[in-house]
Amino acid sequence: MRRILAASAVALLPVVLSAQSGAAPRNLEVPYRQFQLANGLNVIMHRDTSVPIVAVNVWYHVGSANERPGRTGFAHLFEHLMFEGSKNVKEGEFDNLLESAGGDNNGSTTNDRTNYVIDVPSNALELALFLESDRMAYLLDTMSPERVNGQRDVVKNERRQSYENRPYGMASIELDKMLWPATHPYSWPTIGYMEDLTAASHDDVVQFFKKYYAPNNASLVIAGDIDYDKTKALVEKWFGEVPKGEPVEPIAPPAAMLTSVTRKTMTDRVRLSKLFIAWLTPRVFDPGDGALDVASSVLAGGKNSRLYKRLVYDTQMAQDVEATQQSGPLGSSFVIETTVRPGHTVAEVQKAIDEELAKLRQEPPSAREVQRALNEIEASFYRRMQRVGGFGGKADQLNSYFYAGGGPDYFAEDLARYTSLSASDVQAAVAQWLPPDRRVELTVNPEEKK
Amino acid sequence: MSANRCGGRLQAARPVLASLVVLLIGSATTFTQTRADRSHPPSLGPAPQLKIPAIEKRTLSNGLPVWIVEQNEVPLAQVNLVIHAGSGDDPVDAFGLASFTAAMLDEGAGARSALQIADDVEFLGASLSTTSSFDASAVRLNVPVRSLRPALAVMADVALRPTFPEAEIDRLRQERLTALLQAKDDAASVAPLAFARVVFGPAHRYGTAATGTAATLKAMTADQMRQFHAARYRPSNATLIVAGEVTATGVMPLLEEAFGKWPTAAAPARTPVPTARQLTAGQVTIVDMPSAAQSQIRIGWVGVPRSTADYFPLLVLNTILGGSFTSRLNQNLREEHGYSYGASSRFDMRLSAGAFQAAAGVQTDKTADALREFFKELKGIASPVGAEELAKAKNYVALSFPGEFETITDLTAHLEEMAVYKLPDTYFSQYIANVQAVTAAAVQKAAATYIQPDKFAVVVVGDRKAIEAGVRALNVAPLRTQTVDEVVP
Numbered sequence: 022m023r024r025i026l027a028a029s030a031v032a033l034l035p036v037v038l039s040a041q042s043g044a045a046p047r048n049l050e051v052p053y054r055q056f057q058l059a060n061g062l063n064v065i066m067h068r069d070t071s072v073p074i075v076a077v078n079v080w081y082h083v084g085s086a087n088e089r090p091g092r093t094g095f096a097h098l099f100e101h102l103m104f105e106g107s108k109n110v111k112e113g114e115f116d117n118l119l120e121s122a123g124g125d126n127n128g129s130t131t132n133d134r135t136n137y138v139i140d141v142p143s144n145a146l147e148l149a150l151f152l153e154s155d156r157m158a159y160l161l162d163t164m165s166p167e168r169v170n171g172q173r174d175v176v177k178n179e180r181r182q183s184y185e186n187r188p189y190g191m192a193s194i195e196l197d198k199m200l201w202p203a204t205h206p207y208s209w210p211t212i213g214y215m216e217d218l219t220a221a222s223h224d225d226v227v228q229f230f231k232k233y234y235a236p237n238n239a240s241l242v243i244a245g246d247i248d249y250d251k252t253k254a255l256v257e258k259w260f261g262e263v264p265k266g267e268p269v270e271p272i273a274p275p276a277a278m279l280t281s282v283t284r285k286t287m288t289d290r291v292r293l294s295k296l297f298i299a300w301l302t303p304r305v306f307d308p309g310d311g312a313l314d315v316a317s318s319v320l321a322g323g324k325n326s327r328l329y330k331r332l333v334y335d336t337q338m339a340q341d342v343e344a345t346q347q348s349g350p351l352g353s354s355f356v357i358e359t360t361v362r363p364g365h366t367v368a369e370v371q372k373a374i375d376e377e378l379a380k381l382r383q384e385p386p387s388a389r390e391v392q393r394a395l396n397e398i399e400a401s402f403y404r405r406m407q408r409v410g411g412f413g414g415k416a417d418q419l420n421s422y423f424y425a426g427g428g429p430d431y432f433a434e435d436l437a438r439y440t441s442l443s444a445s446d447v448q449a450a451v452a453q454w455l456p457p458d459r460r461v462e463l464t465v466n467p468e469e470k471k
Numbered sequence: 472m473s474a475n476r477c478g479g480r481l482q483a484a485r486p487v488l489a490s491l492v493v494l495l496i497g498s499a500t501t502f503t504q505t506r507a508d509r510s511h512p513p514s515l516g517p518a519p520q521l522k523i524p525a526i527e528k529r530t531l532s533n534g535l536p537v538w539i540v541e542q543n544e545v546p547l548a549q550v551n552l553v554i555h556a557g558s559g560d561d562p563v564d565a566f567g568l569a570s571f572t573a574a575m576l577d578e579g580a581g582a583r584s585a586l587q588i589a590d591d592v593e594f595l596g597a598s599l600s601t602t603s604s605f606d607a608s609a610v611r612l613n614v615p616v617r618s619l620r621p622a623l624a625v626m627a628d629v630a631l632r633p634t635f636p637e638a639e640i641d642r643l644r645q646e647r648l649t650a651l652l653q654a655k656d657d658a659a660s661v662a663p664l665a666f667a668r669v670v671f672g673p674a675h676r677y678g679t680a681a682t683g684t685a686a687t688l689k690a691m692t693a694d695q696m697r698q699f700h701a702a703r704y705r706p707s708n709a710t711l712i713v714a715g716e717v718t719a720t721g722v723m724p725l726l727e728e729a730f731g732k733w734p735t736a737a738a739p740a741r742t743p744v745p746t747a748r749q750l751t752a753g754q755v756t757i758v759d760m761p762s763a764a765q766s767q768i769r770i771g772w773v774g775v776p777r778s779t780a781d782y783f784p785l786l787v788l789n790t791i792l793g794g795s796f797t798s799r800l801n802q803n804l805r806e807e808h809g810y811s812y813g814a815s816s817r818f819d820m821r822l823s824a825g826a827f828q829a830a831a832g833v834q835t836d837k838t839a840d841a842l843r844e845f846f847k848e849l850k851g852i853a854s855p856v857g858a859e860e861l862a863k864a865k866n867y868v869a870l871s872f873p874g875e876f877e878t879i880t881d882l883t884a885h886l887e888e889m890a891v892y893k894l895p896d897t898y899f900s901q902y903i904a905n906v907q908a909v910t911a912a913a914v915q916k917a918a919a920t921y922i923q924p925d926k927f928a929v930v931v932v933g934d935r936k937a938i939e940a941g942v943r944a945l946n947v948a949p950l951r952t953q954t955v956d957e958v959v960p
Contacts, residue, residue, distance in 0.1 A: 186764040
């Protein structure tokens with residue numbers, strides 16, 4: 022899982038293309054047209070007529086990293102309020118109108134951005150633009166403390182369902198607190214602390230909207246069965262009147278680095294222990310980021326990966342093991358996570374993990390291990406090309422690449438940063454970024470029986 | 472799942488890949504002076520026509536039916552071998568056999584070991600899964616077309632020539648037993664298992680998880696799996712479904728090479744899972760999960776088989792009741808009261824009648840209030856549905872249908888459904904018309920027949936100490952309490 026790169030936070034990097042992929046791989050091009058409205062809204066259109074649907078995808082360049090202490094979880098709570106109606110859309114009508122047209126919609130919030138997706142049959146494009154523009158321009162006209170209270174309860178239940186009542190669900194929140202300095206915006210959870218959700222007010226909503234929900238802090242992608250000229254005219258018609266806002270200052274996070282090993286143990290209502298080992302690693306697209314993606318595959322991608330084979334397949338000390346480079350524009354973390362089988366100990370499993378990491382620090386992975394990972398990554402790029410809408414569809418990816426600053430159609434270049442890697446790049450990244458003496462170790466144990 | 476940072480509206484979503492910095496070029500367009508007329512939503516033009524993918528039907532030399540759909544968007548192919556045998560065909564003393572057999576297919580096959588199979592598949596950038604449901608088993612391959620031929624060779628070994636090594640069986644057995652143990656930690660996993668056990672009972676196949684119980688898992692042998700495989704995995708009992716950047720002419724020789732020599736033999740006739748005895752009186756079961764932050768609620772009874780003549784009225788009925796965001800259950804429990812992150816309902820339609828169930832996770836201190844609202848909506852659906860609500864539900868189901876054919880994975884899933892439930896060739900082309908033909912009267916009749924709340928079973932997985940008194944006071948039906956170990960044996 023990756024965070025998304027902020028355009029303002031990253032230096033320009035050279036792109037190295039490997040010999041065999043000097044040209045863009047077939048079908049990995051996503052042709053698009055782009056324009057900007059006078060209010061600063063960036064618009065990207067992509068035509069794909071394979072099915073008669075259109076995806077309308079908006080990214081606001083704000084996430085939980087923009088929150089202030091005492092109001093954690095606010096960006097996400099605000100996201101919920103965006104579906105509750107606006108000046109010309111009565112409460113409930115947003116969903117009623119879209120369902121009546123055969124459309125679906127959703128939204129999600131991460132540390133770094135908030136996205137909104139509407140997928141409709143192609144005849145309902147204008148309806149989607151009307152709804153999306155009305156909440157961008159006129160959300161506050163009908164906002165009320167009651168609406169905030171209603172979604173506050175829903176979000177608290179989301180927290181209960183997805184974190185508090187889910188086995189090991191509180192571990193990720195604890196892990197982030199251990200990894201990042203308390204003043205770093207990645208140290209608090211996107212879902213927020215319960216007391217902060219309680220404290221969020223109607224006035225906070227007004228201020229947040231004015232500060233972050235202006236068209237100049239957003240980007241709109243329309244992908245699917247569209248006509249470019251007609252679509253452009255419709256965007257101008259519906260979004261042209263949205264007032265421009267003040268520019269948003271980029272986030273200036275404090276430096277984050279680990280200087281020693283931090284250990285912590287917590288308990289949960291579970292039957293088996295889980296171990297997390299995590300490091301702070303290079304930001305998305307910085308040198309080392311792609312190599313650590315490949316390292317995660319060499320370590321825990323499939324039966325032959327080193328940790329899976331040793332822990333789950335051979336010794337069967339563990340039920341599962343995962344390794345993930347979680348890339349973000351303000352920094353990344355690399356997390357190894359494993360569940361310890363009955364009859365084994367966390368210490369045994371950790372010793373085996375450390376031995377495997379030591380090997381990978383000293384010797385590059387085999388050519389086949391690297392090629393296996395790269396082949397899978399390449400296939401995953403094609404799989405991501407099939408859907409225009411929803412989370413992770415082409416519209417969402419175009420917005421993601423645009424926000425990252427590389428231009429919307431950055432698919433082939435993104436793939437090339439993987440195909441250009443060598444086995445020694447992977448070894449070097451593991452040696453440099455996953456050291457044994459600067460990391461956090463979190464163990465979740467079963468609660469004692471009362 | 473790894474640590475998830477995202478909060479979503481309906482579910483946590485994952486962000487997508489990001490990328491590198493290049494200078495952005497955008498051209499400002501002319502400023503629009505006039506404001507759009509927002510006094511009413513823009514009118515919709517005519518809905519687009521559903522482009523039905525053409526299914527080319529062929530047969531291999533051994534009689535294996537092949538369905539091929541050409542879809543040239545990305546250089547990928549999806550190949551699904553569907554076996555018409557699933558958990559519903561488990562022997563009465565070996566619940567979990569179909570599931571375990573399917574899981575063992577890629578743990579050793581032909582001359583390949585488990586590790587070699589995984590390495591071969593991953594090196595080709597392919598994804599190969601072996602799985603089973605109550606009604607069918609499947610081996611599914613997704614692969615870049617340039618690697619289709621070598622991937623088919625692996626797939627054919629896996630599907631036709633599994634070796635069921637003892638060591639791998641023992642490994643998977645421990646993995647499955649551990650997963651069962653872990654399921655007991657999670658109210659959202661316990662609730663469906665407990666509900667199925669209450670509605671169907673421990674003797675009926677649908678009353679136990681597809682994977683079986685700890686006892687049946689411990690007793691399962693290699694011989695049982697070999698026999699199940701030998702009897703059921705036969706060309707006469709299977710359908711091969713192919714979609715992607717392929718043509719029938721081009722792909723048939725590859726399929727013949729991989730699957731054509733699969734020996735023909737008659738599979739035993741399927742004995743349908745007997746229709747479960749319908750519930751006749753309400754009952755409430757609390758499954759204790761001390762200090763749970765939410766209660767997981769399931770309410771319902773025995774529903775209908777996939778072959779029901781009332782399929783389309785039920786589809787529309789369920790959309791209104793709990794099948795979409797604006798459905799009555801979600802509007803009430805989430806939007807109106809804020810008791811839950813989401814409430815829904817569904818009919819599990821299988822070869823025999825599965826369950827109807829309404830479901831939500833609700834905050835512990837609102838458990839009784841939430842149950843009261845559930846029953847209000849379940850009872851309310853008996854009244855005639857208004858024209859606007861009916862039209863919204865029908866349009867939502869009918870007009871979103873074309874979007875369900877977007878990826879080759881979506882497309883082949885629909886074709887699997889068609890094969891397993893023997894749906895007519897005109898099923899897709901008639902689908903939208905069949906939905907639009909549903910009348911308010913048909914919905915009301917379906918509701919009267921299939922939604923009878925006074926006979927429903929209620930299962931609540933939550934903190935008994937905190938919720939029992941409130942649930943009792945509601946006086947819905949006789950109440951009993953159970954432990955997690957009792958409902959997840």
